[in-house]
Amino acid sequence: PFVHEKVRAALSERLSASGNASGFLAGGVQFCAMVPLRSLPFSVVCLLGLDHDALPRRAQPEEFDPFASTRRPGDRNAREDDAYLFLEAIISARRVLYLSYNGRDPQDYSERPPSVLLEQFVDTVTAGYYREAPGDWRERAVLVHPLQAFSRRQFEPDSPCFSYRRDLAEALAGASMPHPVIERMADLSDAFDGVIDFAELLHFWRHPVRYLLRQRLDIDLGLAQDVLADQEPFEPDGLERWQIRTQILAWLRQGMPPRAVLAHLQAADRISAGPWGTLIADQHRDEVLAIHQRFEACGGAQPPRSMSIDLPLGDMRLVGQLNDLTPDGLLRIESGPWKPRHTVEAWLSHLVLNLVAPEGVQRRTIGLGQGSELDCLPISDAAEALQPWLAHYRMGLTQAPLPLLPERLLAAKSSDPFEKRLQTRQKAFRECVVPPPQTGRPPDGYLAWLYGEAQPIDRYWCTEAEVLVAPIPQVRKVPT
Incomplete structure (x- = not known):
C-alpha cells in the first residue's frame, strides 16, 4: 500500500543526503557557470541564457591596467575561451543538448538576437546536415516559449509548451467567451442600407x-483627454507642430508672402516669444514652403x-x-x-x-x-x-x-x-x-x-x- 508518511520520509532522507555533496561532478543535477568539461560524457547538457550580450563575454579591463593596451601573443582572450567552452559543452552532450536564449524583450516584445556562437552552431548544423530543407529543421529544432505564463499557447492540446496552472486555465476559459463587441455587432447587420x-x-x-x-x-x-504636463514645453509637440504647419500651408495657398508668416504666427500666439520661437517658425515655414513650391509646379497654383x-x-x-x-x-x-x-x-x-x-x-x-x-x-x-x-x-x-x-x-x-x-x-x-x-x-x-x-x-x-x-x-x- 502507498503510505504518504513513508514516501515523505524517503524523500527527506534523499534530499538531506544530497545536500552534503560538494564540488563539481558530484552526481545528480549540477548547476554551474561555464566551466571546462574536459569532454567528459554527460547524458544531458543544458546551456541557458545564450543571449547576444552574454556570450562570448566582453572583457572590461580596468582603466589603470597598463597590460590591457599592450597585449602579446599568448595572453588570454575571454572571447576565445568562451568559444572553446561552448564547443566542449557540445561535445560532452550524449543524449540531449539544450540551448536557450531570451528571444524577446520582456518590455516591448521586440526580437532579440541570440549569441553569435549559437547562431554559428545552428548555421553549421543546417549547412552540414539539413541543406536541402533548412527551414523544416529550424522549425522542428527551435522551440519558442511564450513570454508570459498565462499565454493561451500553454493550454492548447497540441502545443509543445504546456502548463499545469489550473487558475490560469480557468481565467483563459473565461477570456475565450465572445467579446461584447462581437455580440453587439449582430444587431448592426440590418442597419446598413447600402x-x-x-x-x-x-x-x-x-x-x-x-x-x-x-x-x-x-x-x-476616453483616450484623447488632455493631461496637464509636469513641465512647460520649450517646443511644440507633435500635434502642435502639425497644426502650425497646416496653418502655414493654408496661408501660403491663400497667397500670403512667406516673409509674413512669422508675424501671423506670433499674432495668433502659435509660437513662443523670443529667438527660440522665431527659429522654430522659420524652420517650419521653410519646410512647408518647399512642399508648396512642388505643389504649385504640379498644377496646384x-x-x-x-x-x-x-x-x-x-x-x-x-x-x-x-x-x-x-x-x-x-x-x-x-x-x-x-x-x-x-x-x-x-x-x-x-x-x-x-x-x-x-x-x-x-x-x-x-x-x-x-x-x-x-x-x-x-x-x-x-x-x-x-x-x-x-x-x-x-x-x-x-x-x-x-x-x-x-x-x-x-x-x-x-x-x-x-x-x-x-x-x-x-x-x-x-x-x-x-x-x-x-x-x-x-x-x-x-x-x-x-x-x-x-x-x-x-x-x-x-x-x-x-x-x-x-x-x-x-x-x-x-x-x-
Whole structure:
C-alpha cells in the first residue's frame, strides 16, 4: 500500500543526503557557470541564457591596467575561451543538448538576437546536415516559449509548451467567451442600407476599429483627454507642430508672402516669444514652403474645385463630394510627412476620380508630402479595384472588427515571400499595440482594448490586405 508518511520520509532522507555533496561532478543535477568539461560524457547538457550580450563575454579591463593596451601573443582572450567552452559543452552532450536564449524583450516584445556562437552552431548544423530543407529543421529544432505564463499557447492540446496552472486555465476559459463587441455587432447587420458617404469611407479607413467603436457602437475609451504636463514645453509637440504647419500651408495657398508668416504666427500666439520661437517658425515655414513650391509646379497654383458624386456600385451606392480637383488631376498636399493613411485616402479618391471622370480634369492623382510623392496614373478597372474596399467597409461595420489599418496594409514589400510579408504585418500590428520605447509613441488603446495580446493578422487577413493594396503605386522618396 502507498503510505504518504513513508514516501515523505524517503524523500527527506534523499534530499538531506544530497545536500552534503560538494564540488563539481558530484552526481545528480549540477548547476554551474561555464566551466571546462574536459569532454567528459554527460547524458544531458543544458546551456541557458545564450543571449547576444552574454556570450562570448566582453572583457572590461580596468582603466589603470597598463597590460590591457599592450597585449602579446599568448595572453588570454575571454572571447576565445568562451568559444572553446561552448564547443566542449557540445561535445560532452550524449543524449540531449539544450540551448536557450531570451528571444524577446520582456518590455516591448521586440526580437532579440541570440549569441553569435549559437547562431554559428545552428548555421553549421543546417549547412552540414539539413541543406536541402533548412527551414523544416529550424522549425522542428527551435522551440519558442511564450513570454508570459498565462499565454493561451500553454493550454492548447497540441502545443509543445504546456502548463499545469489550473487558475490560469480557468481565467483563459473565461477570456475565450465572445467579446461584447462581437455580440453587439449582430444587431448592426440590418442597419446598413447600402448607401456609403465618401467622407465616412475615408474616415473609416484611417482606423477601422476606432471608427466601429466610436461611430457605430458609441464606445469611447476616453483616450484623447488632455493631461496637464509636469513641465512647460520649450517646443511644440507633435500635434502642435502639425497644426502650425497646416496653418502655414493654408496661408501660403491663400497667397500670403512667406516673409509674413512669422508675424501671423506670433499674432495668433502659435509660437513662443523670443529667438527660440522665431527659429522654430522659420524652420517650419521653410519646410512647408518647399512642399508648396512642388505643389504649385504640379498644377496646384490653380484654385481647386469640388464635385458631387453618386455612383451605383452593385448593391451599394457611393455618395458625397470629391475635392481637390484641378485641370491637372486630383492634387493632395500634406504639410508634414506623407503617411500610409494619406496613401489610402489618395488611392480611394483616385479610384472615384476615374469612375466619375469629370470633364476638363485629368484622371491622375498626385500626393505630396515632406520628402515623399505619390503619383497615381489613370486606371481602367477602377470599379473592380474599389469594390473590395467597399466590401470590407461593410464587413467592418456589420460583421466583424477589421484589423487592417493603413500602417499594416502598406507595411510589407510585395517582392518578399508570403511568409515574410505575413510576419512583417504581424509585427507592425503588434508595434501599434505595444510601440517600441525608442519611438516615443503611445500604445493604440482601441486595438489593445479589443484584441489584448491576440494577434488577429493571420494568413486570411494578410491575403485580404494584399488584394486591397496590390494596385497602389509605390510612394517615391524625393529630396527635401
